Amino acid sequence: xxSVEKRKMIRIFLLCIIILSINISPAYADNGNxxxxxxxxxxxxxxxVAYFQRAYQMAEEEDARAVILxxxxxxxxxxxxxxxxxxxxxxxxxxxxxxxxxxxxxxxLVALSSQEIYxxxxxxxxxxEPRIGGKKADEKTVSYWSSLLATSAEENDRDGxxxxxxxxxxxxxxxxxxxxxxxxLTDQEAFKWGFSEGGASNIRMLMGQLGVKDKNLKxxxxxxxxxxxxxxxxxxxxxxxLTIGFAGLAVELLTVGFGAAGLLSFSAFILFxxxxxFAGLSGWGVILxxxxxxxxxxxxxxxIPGFGAAGIGGIAALLLSVILAxxxxxxxxxxxxxxxxxxxxxxxxxxxFGHTRRLWERLILNVKLDRESGYLPSDSPRxxxxxxxxxxxxxxxxxxxxxxxxxxxxxxxxxxxxxxxxMVQVVKVEDNRIVVKKAxx
Numbered sequence: 001x002x003s004v005e006k007r008k009m010i011r012i013f014l015l016c017i018i019i020l021s022i023n024i025s026p027a028y029a030d031n032g033n034x035x036x037x038x039x040x041x042x043x044x045x046x047x048x049v050a051y052f053q054r055a056y057q058m059a060e061e062e063d064a065r066a067v068i069l070x071x072x073x074x075x076x077x078x079x080x081x082x083x084x085x086x087x088x089x090x091x092x093x094x095x096x097x098x099x100x101x102x103x104x105x106x107x108x109l110v111a112l113s114s115q116e117i118y119x120x121x122x123x124x125x126x127x128x129e130p131r132i133g134g135k136k137a138d139e140k141t142v143s144y145w146s147s148l149l150a151t152s153a154e155e156n157d158r159d160g161x162x163x164x165x166x167x168x169x170x171x172x173x174x175x176x177x178x179x180x181x182x183x184x185l186t187d188q189e190a191f192k193w194g195f196s197e198g199g200a201s202n203i204r205m206l207m208g209q210l211g212v213k214d215k216n217l218k219x220x221x222x223x224x225x226x227x228x229x230x231x232x233x234x235x236x237x238x239x240x241x242l243t244i245g246f247a248g249l250a251v252e253l254l255t256v257g258f259g260a261a262g263l264l265s266f267s268a269f270i271l272f273x274x275x276x277x278f279a280g281l282s283g284w285g286v287i288l289x290x291x292x293x294x295x296x297x298x299x300x301x302x303x304i305p306g307f308g309a310a311g312i313g314g315i316a317a318l319l320l321s322v323i324l325a326x327x328x329x330x331x332x333x334x335x336x337x338x339x340x341x342x343x344x345x346x347x348x349x350x351x352x353f354g355h356t357r358r359l360w361e362r363l364i365l366n367v368k369l370d371r372e373s374g375y376l377p378s379d380s381p382r383x384x385x386x387x388x389x390x391x392x393x394x395x396x397x398x399x400x401x402x403x404x405x406x407x408x409x410x411x412x413x414x415x416x417x418x419x420x421x422x423m424v425q426v427v428k429v430e431d432n433r434i435v436v437k438k439a440x441x
Contacts, residue, residue, distance in 0.1 A: 034059075034218040035210075036067045036093075037203070044076025044106045046279025046327065047222070047230025049083045053280070055220045059093045064218075066094045066210070069114060070203065075105020077235065078130055078145060079328045083280065085113040085152060098206055099123045099187070099196075108166055112152040117196040118206055119187035125195065126166040126184030132330050142168055158195055225278065232275025235331060242322060242339030244268040247346040249294075273325055281327030289324070293317030385409075385426045389439045395420050402436060411436045 036059045040048070059067050088095045088110075097103070097114035101123060108128040111117055119125070130137040130145045137145075146167040150160030165171040165183040172179040176193065190196040200206035207217060222230070231237060248265025273290065276282045296314030322339075323332035390404030398413035402424055411424075411434040418424060423439040 032216065033063050033065045034216050035207075035212045036064050037217055037219040038067060038069050039221070040069050040071040040073055040107065040110060042073060042076075043230075043234060044073055044080050044084070044110065045230055045235075046077070046080055046233035046276060046281045047226050047228075048076070049080050049087075050229055050279050051222050051226045052084050052087045054223075054226075056087050056091050056093065058220065060091060064093050065212075065216075066096055067091075068096045068098055068203070068206070068217075069110065071097055071099045071103045071107055071111055072101025073104065073107035073110075074102070075107055075128075077328065077331065078106060078141075079281075079331075081106035081109045082148070084110055085148075088113040089155075096206075096210070098200065098203065099125055100203075104128070104184075108163075109149060109152060112149060112156065112158065112163060115156055117190070118198055118200050118209075119190055119196050120201060121187055121199060123187050124184050125190055127182050128167040129169070129182050130167065132334070146171070153195075159193065162193060162195065229275045229278050232271055233279050233281065235335065238272065238326065238335045239338035239342065241268045241272045242335060243342035243346065245272065246339055246343040250343065250347055272322075276325045276327065279327075282325040286321050286324045289317050290321035293319075293321060383429055385429055385434060387426060389423055389425045390436075392418055392420050392422050392424055396424075396436070409434055413437065 036055060038052070038055050056067065094116075095114040096116045096118065097111040099111060099117065099119040101120075103111040103123075103125040105128050108125060111125055117125075128145070128149060130141050132138075132141070136142070146164040149163040149167055153163035154160040161171065162173055162176065162183065162185075165173050165177050166185075167182070169180055169182055171177075171183075173183065176189075177183040185193065185195060187196065187199055191198060198209070200209060204214075207214070232241065245265050245268035248261040248263075248268065251261035252265065269290070273282065273287050277284075277287065293314045293316070296310045296317065298314075300311035300314060319336060322336050323329060326332035326335055385404065388404055390402040390409070392400060392402050393408065394400040396402075396411065396413045396418040398415055398417065400411065400418075402409055402411050404426070411426075413424075414427070414435060414437050416438075418436075418438060424436040425439040426434055427437050428435045
């Protein structure tokens with residue numbers, strides 16, 4: 001072999017070494033550092049955001065080589081997906097999305113935010129049109145969301161127009177999607193159009209392709225708190241919690257003392273605000289706004305006569321705090337509307353069917369109206385009551401009962417609240433309606 005041929009062989013050998021070194025990504029070279037594995041399953045919500053925050057913090061502290069996201073989600077809250085995108089983007093750790101089932105709706109943003117995407121056979125990615133209350137979102141929201149998908153795709157060298165077509169029906173992609181339909185890619189289509197780096201039948205095959213050993217793979221599961229938070233912040237559960245909270249609060253304001261309804265209301269609101277606070281969707285300011293609203297309502301109901309600025313301000317603060325706590329104004333309005341509808345229905349059913357229950361004994365007259373019980377017949381002259389004084393035997397809100405000359409009478413105030421055990425004076429009688437006011441001491 002001549003010296004020239006030897007030099008050629010050496011050059012070829014060195015070139016092969018260089019090519020091999022390029023093909024083995026330094027991000028996944030086996031340096032002993034862990035590769036984190038996260039599960040993106042079910043609805044993307046505030047609890048998942050908390051899960052990502054904790055997991056990525058752990059990965060960064062341990063100088064992880066990469067984070068693998070196993071994705072199988074039908075979507076979820078846009079705001080939660082945006083928060084997850086920020087976590088992925090801000091992290092120095094490389095992120096690999098492995099679509100195991102489907103990356104649909106909000107799951108598309110999570111996948112596109114990753115530096116690499118791999119898909120299992122038979123999986124899909126797309127169908128990301130934003131929807132509010134089961135209907136297509138307004139044009140402004142669609143435009144913002146589709147632009148965010150395009151930006152995330154382009155940041156990782158993917159076609160932004162294809163990403164837009166997944167969320168906007170008005171976008172067409174020649175040879176792939178016509179106008180008027182949403183785009184969803186299969187695993188093979190995603191690879192063909194440069195939306196994935198390849199396929200893997202399971203996580204072990206993916207690990208082999210990336211050069212990750214079993215001992216270096218570290219799976220991170222949701223803890224109990226994150227699971228509870230996911231349940232509480234679920235858009236289907238939130239209205240139920242709020243309904244329990246508002247209905248219980250209404251019962252407590254309409255009845256005497258603090259009972260089971262108040263405890264149930266207190267517990268529901270604690271769970272609601274704690275879950276959204278832990279998920280990072282609300283802060284102390286929102287909680288203080290809610291507490292202030294409840295305080296003003298109680299002040300108006302039990303201390304300040306009539307209904308004025310304190311009551312209106314309290315209701316406004318209460319409703320605003322609930323909307324802000326959800327994290328999305330539109331989702332907050334939807335949850336609040338459903339909760340108020342449910343509260344109205346619950347109170348109606350309680351009045352209609354709950355009159356024999358102890359809960360309503362102070363609200364609904366459930367006794368015989370005869371002289372033996374201390375009541376006057378409806379045709380008895382009552383004009384003589386004007387000017388007479390008695391004592392309240394129930395709170396007047398403004399209706400209630402008083403005792404005058406040993407007789408129990410149903411009365412109403414001129415509009416204010418009068419507690420139990422206070423002296424009142426009859427100011428006028430209109431047919432069977434007896435109007436009273438606080439007596440001068």
